[in-house]
Amino acid sequence: MDLVNMTNGTNSTTSPEEELTGVLGTVDLVLTTVTLVVIMIGMGCTQTLNDLGKVLKRPFGIIIGFVVQFFLMPLVGFGLAHAFNLPDALAISVVIVTCCPGGSMSNIFAYWARGDISLSICMTTCSTILAIGMMPLCIFMYSSGWTDEDSKIEIPYVSVATSLATILAPTAVGMLIKWKFSKISEPLTKVCSIFGLIGIFTGIGLRAYANPEVYISTWETWVVAAILPPIGFTLAFLIATSIHFNYSKRRTAGIECGCQNVSLALTIINLSFPPGPLRADMQIIPSIYGPLMGVEAGLFALCCQFYFRVCQTKSKADELDQTKEDIAALYGSNFGTTTDNDEKKLKELEMTGYTNTEVDVSDEKNSGDVVIDNIEENERKEDDTTGNETNSSEVTLQI
Known part of the structure; x- marks a missing residue:
């Protein structure tokens, strides 16, 4: 079934995105924006220009992110869509999600997992920049089997630029705070990281409350959405291990490649497809993937915290x-x-x-x-x- 036939349906069912309107929609948008800004200010408070310079001088972690996020993960998404025989709309959305760069959520989980924050910030920034060219190529290559020749998937370059801004500007503010007010940088980082976690899971709960029907899906949909983050983590972790990265950098690379930018995926879907049943179906995978990714990454960070607190010292x-x-x-x-x-x-x-x-x-x-x-x-x-x-x-x- 091609997209032309699918988009000609007469069903006027509104999508989960459209149902989140009014006050609830405004609260969700403000909460998401504020949470991302606060997270990156907190992460910036842990960094100096020298820290970021060390990562850029030896950029193998950035290369790992590039290979996993724009070569391996799209291939994995393509394979899972075929293996589970997903409907066309869901298959395309899986490909779109796996073609997205890392999101700011990875930075907060890298912090709580005692990862390398410099590496995490650099990987997120570089993957977002590279997404400008790589996302159109990857989506075209892997979605062509489910799309019509006349169909066109738009890349929201404004959203990509906005993602970069929410990474770089608050991080710069945090670094300035660390430089000028070093005594308050550490407690500010902890406050921001706690607020970030609360904001992330509050947003997840808010969307679930607003659109409960999104989560009434087949078991295949849930399985695919659930295993994508661990696959990304495992691929990056194994590659980092093969080149003898220390455990902190291995965890960071894994978290970065296991946390895709879900907001960007939803924006692509909303820009590329008209309101209707097709768009509503395509939003299911990102809407399920986002909460599961947060829960899985949160559990991993919690296990890391438990391990280090019990052991008291580095292994x-x-x-x-x-x-x-x-x-x-x-x-x-x-x-x-x-x-x-x-x-x-x-x-x-x-x-x-x-x-x-x-x-x-x-x-x-x-x-x-x-x-x-x-x-x-x-x-x-x-x-x-x-x-x-x-x-x-x-x-x-x-x-």
Whole structure:
């Protein structure tokens, strides 16, 4: 069945988007906008230009996001639509969702999962920019089997630009706060992150209350919407593992690729298809995917919080992987992976005790930077015979 025949239906059923009108619609729009802005201000309070510069100098995490979000996930969506024999409208909406870049929601969950916020912000920003060219290509390639030759799916470039603005402008404000008022940046980050979570789940509940009929769908629809976020997470996590990213960056890459920009997907559907049963059906997948993505990412972040609070300190594997990446950066290797020379240097450092550290996870600072600073300091003092030990409030070196 092609889209021309489907769009000629006479049924005047209104879509879930159109039913959310009046006061309820205004509250939802304001809440979503304010939540995104507050989240990104909070994330900006954890960053400096130097933090973002480190990610951009070694952009392999950004490359992972590009490959997963614009090559692997659209292919996965295409395969799932065929495997579950979804109706044409639902199949197209699956493809549209999987072709979308990462959204700001990934940043807040990366924060709560103790991820790398610099990497998360850079991945979100870069994927949104790349979406300008990649989304039309991916949607054309993977939706052609369900669309008519005369059908055209519009890419909302204004919405893409708006998404960029809601990422970059509040982040810049947060970074300015950290620069000028560093004492309040940490508590402000926690307040913003808590507000962000409340705003996200309040919005989910509000839409569910306004449009309960959206959630009365077949089990195939629910399964496809439910497994898309874990698939994106797993693909990115495995690729990050294969290039020896530390666990913090692996979690971040996974969350970023498992959280697509649902608002952008809904905007594409609304711009491309006229009001009617077709548009209403196409909104089902994004409307189910969004809440499930939030719940799944929230549960993952909760598990990470539980793990770190119970263990009290970073795991030895996480600590060693971070040290390896820092050695690679310090001695000139690419993308945070270690060469044979790096491994040799690491063994020398282990013999001298430089990597025997214990880091309190309640401190949000990147322990790797502290390790590098201490390594350099000890190398400068190599000939010093005083025997004094250098102590830090964040890292204790055992030499």
